[in-house]
Amino acid sequence: MKTLLIAYASFTGGTRQMAEAAAEGAREEGGVAVRLLPAPQATPEDLLAADGFVFATPEMLGSMAGLMKDLFDRCYYPLLERLQGRPYAALVCAGSDGQGAARQLERIATGWRLKAVAPPFIACVHAQTPDAIQAPKQLASADLDACRELGAALAAGLALGVF
Ligand SMILES: Cc1cc2nc3c(=O)[nH]c(=O)nc-3n(C[C@H](O)[C@H](O)[C@H](O)COP(=O)(O)O)c2cc1C
Numbered sequence: 001m002k003t004l005l006i007a008y009a010s011f012t013g014g015t016r017q018m019a020e021a022a023a024e025g026a027r028e029e030g031g032v033a034v035r036l037l038p039a040p041q042a043t044p045e046d047l048l049a050a051d052g053f054v055f056a057t058p059e060m061l062g063s064m065a066g067l068m069k070d071l072f073d074r075c076y077y078p079l080l081e082r083l084q085g086r087p088y089a090a091l092v093c094a095g096s097d098g099q100g101a102a103r104q105l106e107r108i109a110t111g112w113r114l115k116a117v118a119p120p121f122i123a124c125v126h127a128q129t130p131d132a133i134q135a136p137k138q139l140a141s142a143d144l145d146a147c148r149e150l151g152a153a154l155a156a157g158l159a160l161g162v163f
Helices: 015-028 046-049 066-079 099-109 130-134 141-160
Strands: 002-008 030-037 052-060 087-094 121-124
Touching: 002 015, 002 046, 002 066, 002 141, 015 030, 015 052, 015 121, 015 141, 030 052, 030 141, 046 066, 052 066, 052 099, 052 141, 066 099, 087 099, 121 141, 130 141
Parallel strands: 002 030, 002 052, 052 087, 087 121
Antiparallel strands: none
16 A cells, blocks of 8 residues: 655644644545654655655745654655656645745656646745734635645546656
């Protein structure tokens, strides 16, 4: 059975909800093993053992979160030229923008020659004041539905071997 690895970082819960929704969609679709891992726990071996990926990160200071960047810092060269063609989706949780983090994820995935199954999906939580940014997040159900659908699409494609 193929494996879908969902790696995420989250501080106030928004990205975690996106990653969990993607995992739920993939599990409901069935036909693949789904691993949901906080980015600091994911190793090069975990990535190498996976057939497809979801990378889910908050945008922070115009970039992906440091915890997610750390995953790529640790894994990029050990896995260079070993993941070609594997499918992935990028999820970004943002207070107001998200484009910077999405671009970074795309560039790294391009370096690994991964295949995007969809454009990066950005959920905006509309948090711009210090209080709003530090508050726990509850994502809109439409955003969670989109993440669920992406997870299901990745699972279906992996199970059918269409990627
Ligand atoms: C230090 C810091 C920097 C941030 N910078 C950005 C930013 O550059 N662009 C943006 O859209 N949101 C920014 N945000 C808002 C977060 O993306 C938002 O709070 C999001 O919900 C964080 O994801 P999480 O709930 O999974 O922790 C920032 C938040 C923090 C704490």
